[in-house]
Amino acid sequence: MSLQVEALEQSFEKIKPNADEFVSSFYENLFTANPEAKPLFGSTDMASQKKKLLASLVLVVENLRKPDTLSEALKGLGAKHVKYGALPEHYPLVGNALLTTFEQYLGADWTGEVKQAWVEAYGAITELMLSGADYSTEEVALDSPPEESPLAVELLETSFEKIKPQADEFVSSFYENLFTANPEAKPLFGSTDMASQKKKLLGSLVLVVENLRNPDKLTEALKGLGARHVKYGALPVHYPLVGNALLTTFEQYLGADWTGEVKQAWVEAYGAITELMLSGADYST
Incomplete structure (x- = not known):
């Protein structure tokens, strides 16, 4: 032009x-x-x-x-x-x-x-x-695709069961951990109803865990979630921040049950979740 x-x-x-x-x-x-x-x-x-x-x-x-x-x-x-x-x-x-x-x-x-x-x-x-601009998923790519590295479903299910009795406190602590580690993220939630937001996060975690044995349904759900998160202002660079806060909160609530094996299971799961959500997101022009 x-x-x-x-x-x-x-x-x-x-x-x-x-x-x-x-x-x-x-x-x-x-x-x-x-x-x-x-x-x-x-x-x-x-x-x-x-x-x-x-x-x-x-x-x-x-x-x-x-x-x-x-x-x-x-x-x-x-x-x-x-x-x-x-x-x-x-x-x-x-x-x-x-x-x-x-x-x-x-x-x-x-x-x-x-x-x-x-x-x-x-x-x-x-x-x-x-x-x-680079809106690619490179910085959150998995070492290997989910299909080559099957998730430790039983560990994910049993560890999440231990969280359930304190689910509301868990999601509140997640946001505290997210904002403490990344104060620059707090303004993104300035006009958000946090009570509703916490329910959405809990709903998303339940959706993931309850569908670990139903991968096709979970894949479609996570792609849709990724598409919606573009509208909320989520960027690829935000996913690692959320992942770190999530792992920190699991460690906080699981205590002695946060073993190396359980941590690895959630690291791999969050990597797969990120990949699917970003594949559903559209950052094209």
Whole structure:
């Protein structure tokens, strides 16, 4: 796509005198249109975040005539944004807020031509950033696929039976362990009904254990769960954090029954669960 460089440069020049107000308005517009996005910034230094956004806009506009430099920079930015928790589905929300803010600040200068220039530019930016992002399952891959490494079903069943009498306390402790080890994850649950969330987690654990001997049903259920978790904002990088918190909680509640053999059974089970959930998730553009 050939971008309308002059229209982009000239319109951005008109924004520059009000650059700080522009980025503040951008976040106001983003959160007004998408209140569910606000918790993602719960632990973010917004003054620093606004500077980063402005620097990214300047980077884009100043390198419009250097496509190779810009392409590499945007791919790198896309890779970094995976670590910040950005999902492919967030990009259109950001784009809409950006266009709204341009319209707000450009006024009569926000012509059909200028709007089209920024729509095309943001489309190209998104494409490049997502091509640099990696939503693959590499970092949570199993040493061997589940079918080559059958799960220790009896150990999983008997150890979970010992948890059941304290199931409610178990799931509460899981979230305490998750947030203690990963305080940056807490804002993701800022607008979540935690009582309902704990019931869902317990329901998912019961679903897994009760269907260990029914692999076809379990496979479909976990793929569906993975697809739903994309909508909740779950990223591939979140799965190891959840796994670590889950193992910590099992150890806490099983005590002397948390043997090396039982631990290995749950490590393998969580690896298989992760693989199936991620195979059901769709992080494509």
